[in-house]
Amino acid sequence: MENIRELLQTTMIRFGLVDKNCCSINGIDISLVQSHILYEIDKRHHPSMQEIADVLAIDITTFSRQIQSLIKKELVEKRQSIQDKRVYELHLTTIGKVVATSINTQMNEYMKEVFSHMSEEEKETVIRSLSILNDSMAKSTMCCNPIR
Amino acid sequence: MENIRELLQTTMIRFGLVDKNCCSINGIDISLVQSHILYEIDKRHHPSMQEIADVLAIDITTFSRQIQSLIKKELVEKRQSIQDKRVYELHLTTIGKVVATSINTQMNEYMKEVFSHMSEEEKETVIRSLSILNDSMAKSTMCCNPIR
DNA sequence: GATTTTTAATTGCATTTTGCAAGTATTTGT
DNA sequence: ACAAATACTTGCAAAATGCAATTAAAAATC
Structure with missing residues (x-):
């Protein structure tokens, strides 16, 4: 790991x-x-x-x-x-x-630029992964207890 | 997107x-x-x-x-x-x-807990995705110009 | 080899951010 | 009716921030 x-x-x-x-x-x-x-x-x-x-x-x-x-x-x-x-x-x-x-708008522009260095497939994977990570953090007791 | x-x-x-x-x-x-x-x-x-x-x-x-x-x-x-x-x-x-x-040690402990909410496969995907995102950001002109 | 320019780091402000303790006002529970 | 909880504010006092100016050393230029 x-x-x-x-x-x-x-x-x-x-x-x-x-x-x-x-x-x-x-x-x-x-x-x-x-x-x-x-x-x-x-x-x-x-x-x-x-x-x-x-x-x-x-x-x-x-x-x-x-x-x-x-x-x-x-x-x-x-x-x-x-x-x-x-x-x-x-x-x-x-x-x-x-x-x-x-x-x-500006931020999305910036993010678009960042993601332009990836393939379409990578892009999707990364976004999905961030979702997963985010959800896992939400479930965690370590942070996010009051945070939804 | x-x-x-x-x-x-x-x-x-x-x-x-x-x-x-x-x-x-x-x-x-x-x-x-x-x-x-x-x-x-x-x-x-x-x-x-x-x-x-x-x-x-x-x-x-x-x-x-x-x-x-x-x-x-x-x-x-x-x-x-x-x-x-x-x-x-x-x-x-x-x-x-x-x-x-x-x-x-503490942080890795916490991270382990966060990642415990994922399947083994998801875990790998998420880590790989973070690497990709990180590299893309490093390539970006928006941030990270002095930052490696 | 002397002089200018650049670089690494520090200090002096002045501003902003932060968070605990204590307060007010309102609502909820008993 | 009264106690406890909730939403929010204010008074500090400490910490963090960043620009401008400074010192000291190295590198570049003449």
Whole structure:
């Protein structure tokens, strides 16, 4: 069995680098974490703060501040839930949506480039493998207990 | 083509979580980044500072301070190179070596647990796929230009 | 052989990120 | 009605980050 730790570690670092390039959209600068937050809000239906913090495994207090920063940048809106007034629903603003989409397009572009170094068959195998790995991690007790 | 960005993103986050658990060895607490540094020093032969900073894509000034912190914890030693006095060779101390090995064992344990949710065939495919992905990223211009 | 340029590493800021402890407000359970 | 749990915020204080500037040594140029 090969050294999986190393493999995953360098893969992470490299993907992180690709990811980092993606965070400047005409004048609007956001951090890597913030791009992940935008992505998750975009993907879900009016999620709560806790929900996103859990998914991204960010401490809730840090998350609270990150959201404040995104609100100041007018990319995110917080709306108090009517059913449960403790909860705030997160929404992307129009600009936020544009930024999220823009980053996503960029990232897919980058990923396409990365995958262009593979054969069609390899490409499929790799994607399927990532799914399998991801699912296995989700099942693991080592991480991901709160993370779906 | 599936959403690769999402797949990689959540895989990264999950691996990062596993990775984070690994950094406390009987009283000695180190950060995730520091565990990566120990790993890379262990792996290479008396590397220079620049070398490791490049591999891990850490800014050299940040790296310099991280090394200082690891030296203070007596996990790492810096020895001025004789051939080129600008360069400092990085060495693990005896304790440093123990810590690095301990983290590595722990991580492999965790990884084994994660991979236990797969069939033998899947396991092989996943590992091979990660290799392919890694190589493709290395070839990419998007990241990894200084990173091998 | 002297001088310029490049390279390896450190230090000084100033900013950002982080997370624990403690707090408020609301809801749920008893 | 009251206790416990939940969602979120704020106050620190520590850690991490990165740019600009510096030192020291090596390599390149003249």
